[in-house]
Amino acid sequence: MEQLDLTVFGESYRVVALLDQDPKSAKVRKRFIEKCEEQKVPVHQLKRYALENYFTVTAIRTVMGGQMPSEISALDPAKKVSEQLPFELKRNGGKIAKEMSLDDVKNTDLWTFLELVRQLLEQSRKT
Numbered sequence: 663m664e665q666l667d668l669t670v671f672g673e674s675y676r677v678v679a680l681l682d683q684d685p686k687s688a689k690v691r692k693r694f695i696e697k698c699e700e701q702k703v704p705v706h707q708l709k710r711y712a713l714e715n716y717f718t719v720t721a722i723r724t725v726m727g728g729q730m731p732s733e734i735s736a737l738d739p740a741k742k743v744s745e746q747l748p749f750e751l752k753r754n755g756g757k758i759a760k761e762m763s764l765d766d767v768k769n770t771d772l773w774t775f776l777e778l779v780r781q782l783l784e785q786s787r788k789t
Contacts, residue, residue: 668701676786679705680775682712684742704782706775710739714751716772717743721761725754 668677679698681691691707698705710716715737723730729749737746744750751758767773 668697668703676782677703678775678779678782679703680713681705681707683708683710683740684712704778706771706778708775709771711742713772714743714755715739715741716767716770717751717755717758718762718766721758721766722747722751724761725757726751 679694681694695705695707697703708716717737719730719735719737726749731748734747737743764773764776767776
């Protein structure tokens with residue numbers, strides 16, 4: 663994210679940034695937020711560790727099948743998912759997301775981000 667030239671995106675597209683809470687990238691995230699503010703790019707920072715922390719256990723279990731330990735009933739939103747599960751989710755993120763519905767994120771800050779995107783899209787249709 664640090665190497666992105668926001669001016670190029672901003673000239674061609676309506677841009678909004680979605681950031682996670684991963685503490686390992688805190689310095690880079692801070693600089694990126696400053697760049698976004700300079701370019702007037704809206705920023706939404708998630709409250710959970712990463713986007714994968716919004717996946718439901720049911721959706722993960724559907725895609726990952728027998729790899730998903732039966733004793734896991736919830737993910738800790740403040741911990742890296744790869745530390746909670748015996749497998750990596752990133753490659754299957756799209757498949758897992760397809761197993762979910764908007765209702766799965768309705769009462770989360772990810773929903774707030776989706777509402778922001780909806781508002782931006784409605785504004786661009788008017789202009």
